[in-house]
Structure formats: C-alpha cells, structure tokens
Amino acid sequence: MVLVRVRVEQTPLPGIGVRHDLVTSSGRTVGVVSHRNGRRDLVLYDVDDPDSCLASIPLTDDEAEALADVLGASLMLGQLAGLRQQAAGLLTEQIALPAGSPFVGRQLGDTRARTRTSASIVAVLRDREVIPSPGPSFRFEANDVVVAVGTRHGLDGVTAILAGDTDG
Amino acid sequence: MHDTTVLLIEFGALLFGLGMLGRVGRRFGLSPIPLYLLAGLAFGQGGLVQLSASNDFTAIGAQIGVILLLVMLGLEYSADELVGNLRSAAPAGIIDMLLNTVPGALFALLLGWDAKAALVLAGITWVSSSGVIAKVLGDLGRLGNRETPVILSVLVIEDLAMAFYLPIVTAVLAGVGLLGGLSTLGVAVVTVVAVLVVAIRYGGPISRFMSVKDPEALLLSVFGLTLFVAGVAAELKVSEAVGAFLVGIALSGPVAHHATQMLSPLRDLFAAVFFVFFGLSTDPADMPPVLLPALGLAVLTMLTKVATGYLAARRSGIALPGRLRTGFALTPRGEFSVVIAGLAVVSGVDPQLAPLATAYVLITVISGPVLARLPDYSWFKNLLRRRMAAQRSTA
Numbered sequence: 001m002v003l004v005r006v007r008v009e010q011t012p013l014p015g016i017g018v019r020h021d022l023v024t025s026s027g028r029t030v031g032v033v034s035h036r037n038g039r040r041d042l043v044l045y046d047v048d049d050p051d052s053c054l055a056s057i058p059l060t061d062d063e064a065e066a067l068a069d070v071l072g073a074s075l076m077l078g079q080l081a082g083l084r085q086q087a088a089g090l091l092t093e094q095i096a097l098p099a100g101s102p103f104v105g106r107q108l109g110d111t112r113a114r115t116r117t118s119a120s121i122v123a124v125l126r127d128r129e130v131i132p133s134p135g136p137s138f139r140f141e142a143n144d145v146v147v148a149v150g151t152r153h154g155l156d157g158v159t160a161i162l163a164g165d166t167d168g
Numbered sequence: 169m170h171d172t173t174v175l176l177i178e179f180g181a182l183l184f185g186l187g188m189l190g191r192v193g194r195r196f197g198l199s200p201i202p203l204y205l206l207a208g209l210a211f212g213q214g215g216l217v218q219l220s221a222s223n224d225f226t227a228i229g230a231q232i233g234v235i236l237l238l239v240m241l242g243l244e245y246s247a248d249e250l251v252g253n254l255r256s257a258a259p260a261g262i263i264d265m266l267l268n269t270v271p272g273a274l275f276a277l278l279l280g281w282d283a284k285a286a287l288v289l290a291g292i293t294w295v296s297s298s299g300v301i302a303k304v305l306g307d308l309g310r311l312g313n314r315e316t317p318v319i320l321s322v323l324v325i326e327d328l329a330m331a332f333y334l335p336i337v338t339a340v341l342a343g344v345g346l347l348g349g350l351s352t353l354g355v356a357v358v359t360v361v362a363v364l365v366v367a368i369r370y371g372g373p374i375s376r377f378m379s380v381k382d383p384e385a386l387l388l389s390v391f392g393l394t395l396f397v398a399g400v401a402a403e404l405k406v407s408e409a410v411g412a413f414l415v416g417i418a419l420s421g422p423v424a425h426h427a428t429q430m431l432s433p434l435r436d437l438f439a440a441v442f443f444v445f446f447g448l449s450t451d452p453a454d455m456p457p458v459l460l461p462a463l464g465l466a467v468l469t470m471l472t473k474v475a476t477g478y479l480a481a482r483r484s485g486i487a488l489p490g491r492l493r494t495g496f497a498l499t500p501r502g503e504f505s506v507v508i509a510g511l512a513v514v515s516g517v518d519p520q521l522a523p524l525a526t527a528y529v530l531i532t533v534i535s536g537p538v539l540a541r542l543p544d545y546s547w548f549k550n551l552l553r554r555r556m557a558a559q560r561s562t563a
Binding site for chain 1: 312487
C-alpha cells in the first residue's frame with residue numbers, strides 16, 4: 001500500500017468561519033464547516049450537484065473529537081488489537097529511530113526488516129501524527145517512531161537494524 | 169399620568185408586542201424585520217393606535233439601533249477578511265453595483281424625483297440584507313455549499329462599499345453640493361483606509377488594550393467607544409453608521425468575540441426599535457399609491473440580483489443550479505435599505521420615498537427567503553436537469 005497524501009482545500013467564509021473539504025478516492029466530497037463560535041458542521045456533498053450539500057450535521061466539540069478519533073488513529077489500533085487477539089506470541093512495540101541511525105533519509109524498503117526479522121513495520125509516528133501502513137518507498141526522518149509487530153526476537157532484530165547494529 | 173409613566177407603559181407594551189410578533193414569525197420561518205416594520209406602521213401617525221409620549225425616546229433608540237447594527241456587522245468581519253476578499257471578489261462587487269443601483273436610480277427619475285432621491289433609491293435597491301441572508305443560508309443548511317463563499321463575498325463587498333456610500337449620501341442630503349460631497353468622500357476614504365491599515369497592523373494591541381476578563385468593563389468600553397466614534401463621525405459628516413462599522417472592524421480576536429456575545433442582545437433590542445421607528449414615521453395612508461411601483465421595482469431588482477448571483481457564481485466555476493441558488497439567495501433587501509431610507513426621511517427628500525422604501529423592503533424581505541428555497545424543490549431540480557441534459561445533447 002502506498003501512502004496517499006490527501007488534498008484538503010480551505011475556503012474562508014467571511015463572517016461565519018472557514019470550510020475545509022476533500023474529495024475521496026471514490027469521488028465523493030466531504031467537508032467540515034468550522035463556525036467562528038466553535039460550532040462545527042460535517043457536510044456531505046450531492047453527487048448530482050457537487051456545489052450543494054446533501055446533509056449538514058452539526059457536531060459539538062466532544063462529538064467532533066470523538067469522530068476524529070474514530071476515523072483517525074483507531075485505524076491502526078484496530079489492526080493491532082486484531083493481531084494481538086489472533087496470535088498470542090505477537091507483540092507490538094514502538095521503536096524510536098535513533099538519531100545516528102543509518103536509515104535517516106533512507107527508504108523503509110532499504111531496511112529489509114521484514115525479510116530479515118519476520119517482524120512488520122505497521123505504522124510510523126511523526127510529529128504526533130500517525131502514518132499507517134508505510135510502503136517500501138517511505139522515507140524515514142530523524143525522530144520518527146516506528147510501530148512494529150512481531151515476535152520478541154523479531155522486534156529485537158528490527159531495533160538492531162534501525163540502530164545500525166547489524167550489517168546490511 | 170406623568171409623561172415618564174406613559175412612556176413606560178407605551179414602550180413596554182410595544183416591546184412585549186414585538187416579542188410576541190417575533191415568536192409568531194419564527195414559527196413560519198419569517199424574519200422579524202418585516203413584522204417590526206408592520207408594527208411600526210400600525211402604531212405610527214395615521215395608524216391604528218398612536219404612540220405619542222415615547223416618540224423622542226424611540227427616535228434616540230432607533231439611532232442607537234443603527235449604530236449597533238453596524239458595529240456588529242464590523243465585528244463579524246476581520247480587516248484581513250475584508251481586504252483579502254476585496255482582491256478576489258471585486259469584479260463580482262462591480263457587477264452587483266452596476267446591475268442593482270442603476271435600476272433604482274432610473275426608477276426614481278422615472279417617477280419624476282430629483283437626483284438626491286435617485287441616489288438614495290439606488291442605494292436601497294443595491295444592498296442585500298446580510299443578516300437575513302446569513303440566517304436563510306444557515307436554516308437551509310447551505311453553509312457548506314460551494315456557492316456560499318460567493319454569496320458571502322458579495323455581501324462583504326456591499327457592506328464595505330457602504331462605508332463610502334453612506335458618507336456621500338449624508339453629505340448630498342445635507343445639501344453641501346458636489347464639491348462638499350467629494351470632500352466628505354475624501355475624508356471617508358482616508359478614514360476607512362487608515363482604520364483598515366491600523367486594524368491589520370495593530371489590531372492585536374488595540375484589542376489587547378480592552379480586557380476580556382471583566383465582561384462589564386468590556387461591555388461599557390466597547391459600547392462607549394462605538395457611540396463616541398459614531399458621534400465624532402457624524403460631526404465630521406461621515407455618518408455615524410460608518411464610524412460604528414469601523415470600530416467593529418478595528419476590534420479583533422477574543423475582544424471581538426466577547427463583544428459580539430455581549431452586544432447581541434442590545435443590538436436585538438435597539439434594532440427592533442429602529443425598524444419600528446422607521447415604520448412609525450410612515451403614514452399607512454401613503455402606502456396604497458406606492459404599492460404598485462414598489463412591486464414593480466421589487467420584481468425588477470430581484471431579477472437583477474438573480475442575474476448578479478448567476479454571473480458571480482459562474483466566475484467561480486459554479487454549475488447552473490448553484491448559480492441560481494446564489495442569485496435567489498441574494499434577493500432580500502433589509503436593514504441597510506431601511507438605514508439609507510431613514511437618512512433620506514430625516515432630511516426630507518420626496519415624501520413618497522419612505523412609504524415606497526417600506527413597501528419595497530417588505531416585499532423583498534418576505535419573498536426573498538421563499539425564493540431562496542426555490543432551487544431546493546424537486547420539480548425545480550428536475551426542470552434544471554432537463555434543461556442541462558438538453559443543452560448537453562445540442563452541444
């Protein structure tokens with residue numbers, strides 16, 4: 001799976017607030033109208049008439065936050081929880097990329113981590129953002145935190161590879 | 169009875185009645201503006217009941233109402249928004265001005281009125297009601313629509329244009345002549361630009377000077393500053409409304425947010441008084457002769473507004489249904505038209521102007537929101553779909 005950057009468009013609504021919207025890969029447009037007084041509306045656009053919205057759903061602060069949680073981070077957590085239930089021997093671990101790691105600025109595929117350790121890198125945490133399912137062409141940066149799933153032995157192997165302790 | 173007691177009884181009964189009217193109106197999804205105007209007509213000179221003792225009081229209340237309407241409008245927009253919007257939406261604003269002022273002016277000349285009255289009527293037909301339209305867009309769940317920024321930017325430009333139009337009208341009505349009018353326009357332009365620049369550069373420090381922590385002090389200082397600046401502006405013949413508008417723009421951030429919350433109830437109260445007062449100054453007996461002209465003018469200028477919206481939305485790449493939604497949404501005229509007509513009434517232009525303006529605003533503000541709903545009906549959508557399909561097959 002290749003990481004797709006989604007384009008979110010921002011439109012000011014003078015006197016009201018701001019609107020963000022994005023077009024999904026299935027061709028639908030979803031938007032959020034943020035009112036200046038803190039109210040937020042989730043809006044879904046009409047397929048026939050893409051300028052108008054079919055539904056505009058007001059969300060309170062708590063509801064918006066809950067929805068964002070459900071849509072965002074839990075994608076990865078759900079996968080991890082599923083894995084944990086399936087196989088008792090599997091562990092997940094967050095491994096910080098050491099500052100002196102040879103892989104800073106290099107691609108994930110270069111680590112050959114899965115081939116060498118049978119542990120998988122399922123996500124990368126960067127600047128408090130979750131990047132789920134990074135592809136082989138994903139490029140590491142300093143201070144990345146890698147989330148890996150595997151056996152104890154495999155995870156230790158990934159840690160060693162990222163630290164540059166093993167020869168490539 | 170003592171005068172003050174009569175005033176209390178009259179004013180109290182009036183406000184109570186307005187409250188009840190507003191409640192009935194809300195049940196039918198009607199803006200309270202037409203109801204307040206009708207109430208004013210009923211209680212004014214030649215109306216059902218005459219309110220006499222509270223007249224002076226209502227007059228002052230009405231003036232504060234205008235000032236509060238304008239300061240709240242200014243608070244809604246930040247200076248950045250006004251200037252940023254100006255670049256992208258200026259062509260739409262010019263189309264809007266040409267299409268909607270010209271019919272008003274020509275209509276006045278056709279009725280045999282003088283140039284002053286033509287200038288006033290041009291303004292009345294020009295400005296859509298941002299209050300009513302914002303409410304309608306919210307009620308119809310259209311705030312997320314892609315044509316909504318187009319509608320809002322037209323409204324913003326109109327409101328900003330008022331900062332230049334009102335001083336001109338004030339000067340011309342005061343009888344200062346063309347040269348005097350130009351000099352006031354000069355003062356207005358310099359003031360408005362200066363305030364915008366100061367607000368963009370130093371809006372933060374000015375707003376920080378007013379403490380948000382003490383609501384009471386904030387209310388008094390913002391309200392006081394607004395009245396003070398409005399008074400100074402009136403003294404400079406730039407119109408108190410413009411002064412108030414500029415105070416609203418100059419304030420930003422948390423101060424603007426809190427001030428909006430605190431001034432809203434005051435605005436609602438005094439704006440109601442203002443609309444009633446305007447109705448009060450119109451004799452219902454003057455209405456019937458101007459009803460037909462008002463209807464003609466309303467139909468004409470609502471068509472030109474639809475055209476304005478259509479063209480403005482087309483510029484932004486909106487499809488046919490969205491263009492029509494933009495046009496219909498822009499049709500209601502409201503508070504500004506009444507403010508402009510109010511200026512004219514005070515200075516005694518053609519006596520038919522006030523009843524015509526009242527009838528005109530009543531017609532557009534009642535039918536406008538109904539028209540705005542039109543593009544949402546399925547028969548209208550089907551009609552459009554057939555039109556678009558036919559166009560595609562011929563193309």
